[in-house]
Amino acid sequence: MPPLPARRNWRVGRRVRHFDSRANPVRAAGDGAAARNDQVDSRVVGKKAQGLYEALLTEALALELRELPPELVAELRKLRPDEAADRLALHVARALRRSIDGVSHTARVKTGVALVRALLERIGTELGVEGDDTGDPTDAAIRNSTGEPTADLTADLTLDAQADAEPGAATGAVAEVDYASSIPARRRAEFAGDLAADRPVVEANVLTALLARGPDGRPRELAAPLIPLLDTTLLTNAPDEPRVGQQIAAELDSADRIDVVMAFVRRSGLRPLLPALRRATSSGRRVRVLTTTYTGSTELAALEELVGLGAEVRVSYDTSSTRLHAKSWLFHRESGMSTAYIGSSNLTHSAMVTGLEWNVRVSGARNPDVVEKLAAVFEGYWQGGDFRAFERSEFEACRAAADAAAGNSQGGAHSAHALQLSPIELRLEPFQERLLEEIELERERGHHRNLLVAATGTGKTVMAAVDYARLRAAASRTDASNAHPRADASTAIPRGEADNGLQRPDASHATSRAAPSTALHRARLLFVAHRRELLEQSRATFRHALRDASFGELWVGGEHPTEFEHVFASIQSLNHAQLEHLPPTHFDVVIVDEFHHAAAKSYERLLAHVRPRELLGLTATPERADGLSILEHFD
Known part of the structure; x- marks a missing residue:
């Protein structure tokens, strides 16, 4: 293992206040999907992006931190016993997926099974639990010449993967296969390096942030979300958990970009978030909001306040059955630790604080596919023609038309409140x-x-x-x-x-x-x-x-x-x-x-x-x- 980096720009033991989402059974939803995209590995840190992290300190990451420029400060903390099982298992899952993805397509199933068996056998050995290995013809594929299980990518494994591909091969026959040969030659060196780099350092530290220094040389703190960045959880505004409005506010300061899809936007829901939104726009971070005029709930004053802060606002004036009714927040972080909220809460006081609302907070590191799809759909809406840049005159005209339509619905064609048509x-x-x-x-x-x-x-x-x-x-x-x-x-x-x-x-x-x-x-x-x-x-x-x-x-x-x-x-x-x-x-x-x-x-x-x-x-x-x-x- 390489020596730990010099600690001239490390801070260890930072106190972070977290809502303990482990009490929620939905927290671990999509653990398998999380292994599909290693968003917190050394490549992200190699970009030296400022922001929040929850990255297990590996040997490769330690080397990256050693090369940090003096204007950045790395914050570390110890891995806690209550989170060790989840965080370490997630780390191994990512490494295992990369290993299986790296072998040739035809050998992937057998190779993957062999690796998993070897890993589980090794776990049993380390814990002093002996497994039942009698009579399994694939046993030779997961043990080396000394009889010990192995997951070494350069070992020779005996697999029957070729039996199906070779005419005349006897059913159940075990063919000798060089496991290393299933890995493309150009990838073998990378594989060996990746596995070594993924080893956690003995101290079991977690990188929590890369912070810029202020004019006085001290690191400029970033408020961490109440929910750990690696956690996906369900929020219900229950008495024993923070309100969704508090959760949203806690995400804003650490986001590099903020995208919002909100059917209804009202000042009562926007007001508590204004200070954090103002800090975001004043620091050059982009805030984009998509909303609607459906039912007339969105307030003109709320949109004007957003635009006044520097946010970009686009409005859908569609009142048909295909209207937008989604509510979501997407917090982009260059560190790879993006998060999202998807649920029932509009941007109103009752929905954000007191209402019986259900919202899922999604971790981009644990559920990358969900966050990536959300980002892609938002971009499609933003670039499409159904949402128009907010203009006061247009918004007022459409609101007047909607109000007139509501009054006209109870009258005939000659109602005194004739419908004023939307310009769309x-x-x-x-x-x-x-x-x-x-x-x-x-x-x-x-x-x-x-x-x-x-x-x-x-x-x-x-x-x-x-x-x-x-x-x-x-x-x-x-x-x-x-x-x-x-x-x-x-x-x-x-x-x-x-x-x-x-x-x-x-x-x-x-x-x-x-x-x-x-x-x-x-x-x-x-x-x-x-x-x-x-x-x-x-x-x-x-x-x-x-x-x-x-x-x-x-x-x-x-x-x-x-x-x-x-x-x-x-x-x-x-x-x-x-x-x-x-x-x-x-x-x-x-x-x-x-x-x-x-x-x-x-x-x-x-x-x-x-x-x-x-x-x-x-x-x-x-x-x-x-x-x-x-x-x-x-x-």
Whole structure:
């Protein structure tokens, strides 16, 4: 072992206050995954990044610390008995994974099993526990010529890994395999060096920080999180543990970058974090925040305060079913000790302090895949077009629109509180565009009864709204001379129909399938769903797609339409109505949400009566549990 580095810039025995997450059974979640990425080895320290660490002091790390520049101070502490089992096992797991990953792919399974067996046998020997080694043909693969178990990477092991690869090899035969030959030649020297470097120093010290010196030469302290950096744990705001707000505040000072995804941001939740956030931005550390206007909970004053501190804020104005509802914090640390919080707590006082909230604190060293995915998804949101840089005027306009929509949901199309539209237009994802292109192609082929099947949450209502808007836009570009009056003597026309510019088949076609036509200048619409909430959400989506704040009337509960031009109706209200008074061809476009219900009698009555020019069904599950078919309604 090399001599320990000179201690001119070491500090040993630093007191660190920690919340003991070992009492929580979730703390060790993902221990196996932690072995996948050695984030605290000498390569990280070799970059001499300032910050917090929880790195077992190995021989290689000790050499790195010996070469520290004078402006950095390494803080060490003794490995505690209560953490020894977890920390040492995690260290061995990382070394074992690197060893198995380094051998050739074909020999990896047998080699890995042999190494694990050798390791366990050695543990038994050291503890004075003899294992049962009778009759196992692989025993020769894990013992050397003296009969002692070995994990030496340069030893010759006898494995039967080649038996499957060599034709004619006897089943169960043990072939002599040079274990070292399974390691690529260019990696053997590295392997030997890695294993030696990974040996913990005898003193069992832990590197806790690399600190910069202040003008007076003293190290500038960094507040450590209440939860050890290596621990993944569940926080519930229980009486015997720190509140999630305290945990978040304790992470801020040691983070090199801070990314936040938060559905709701309010001043009450932000206020306790302001001093730490101000220290972060004033020292040049980047703070990025993604939030939403959903339900109007995010406060303008809170976002302005964040921007005033120097944080970058982007806002999603999407109020559809695909809106963002996530809550997470990501604390990037150049030391490799990044951490994240993912859970239910919005940035409000109740959620951060008093609420019954569940949040998982994830260690990037123990669960690297989770933290890496979180970082990648955040970056995708940040770079995508759904979030826009915060501007007061835009935020106020969208909040006003949301407030008006809430007031308008209980009124008809002529509510005194007309919807003020968001400046954000609906945009389709590529897969949504492809689906609408397929529907348009079917219409060009003469098929005007189509079923749109897409998984839950993929925006079927958005696609239907955009499709309807395109039908109307295409009709508005046609020559007005192609439009003909729809009224005729034999058909009862509701008020306002005769002069709306729509084409109407004559009486002889009143009960037949509607002729194909795209001349839908105003396109009377019937949108059918089975709940008020769905109808209100769908009407709001159509209003935004059409850029028409007064579009659509509700026909649900005790609410009735007055114009019957664009109706969002519940199937229950339609069934209670006297459909014989509604001309079958009155509605040009009929859209039925959750069309898999259509085989039910309530839907059958409606579908047997109406004769729209365009019928569009929306469903995620075209097969009904009772086996009844809905396909008869489509071309």
